[in-house]
Amino acid sequence: MLTTRLPLQVEPYRLAAQNERLEGLVALESFERLALDAGVQEGDCRVRLDFGIDTQGRRVIEGWLEAEVQLPCRRCLEPMPVQIESHFLLGVVTDDTLAAELPSTHEPVLVENEQLNLLSVLEDELILSLPQVIYHDETQCGVSRDQLTSGAEAEDSEKPAANPFEVLRTLKGKS
Ligand SMILES: [Zn+2]
Secondary structure, three states, X not given: OOOOEOOOEEOHHHHHHXXXXXXXXXXXXXXXXXXXXXXXXXXXXXXXXXXEEOOOOOEEEEEEEEEEEEEXXXXXXXXXXXXXXXXXXXXXXXXXXXXXXXXXXXXXXXXXXXXXXXXXHHHHHHHXXXXXXXXXXXXXXXXXXXXXXXXXXXXXXXXXXXXXXHHHHHHHHHO
């Protein structure tokens, strides 16, 4: 079982020169912005980072992260477990000009004084990977569809739901 804690501050140039792999856990409670976005989280984020130098001489980090977070269901607002997985490619740069030269496949990470704050990078990745909207399965949700339909909406529910293909056609027509 993987139990190593990942260092939260690393030297990416040294790690890239040595083709290092870092693998370990980061406590989800260390992510403060995630807590603001999604509530306080328990458990760990599993992370693997491969540092290296690509054929263009760029310092790159290929990373994977995996975590189970608790997000509020949009219908009943009760937390539900959501599995997050992300694979990403980072380009280590020292300024914005170099960042702009990176191919679109790479996300720039700014490194100053040879130090990289891993916590912040991983938190960005995790937040980017969160689903926008999540719902329980209808059978497990605290709020049933009937409870949601009230007042004027109840009358509307007599009508058949909009045909999804009709919606698609409309969207296509616009593009
Ligand atoms: Zn729910």
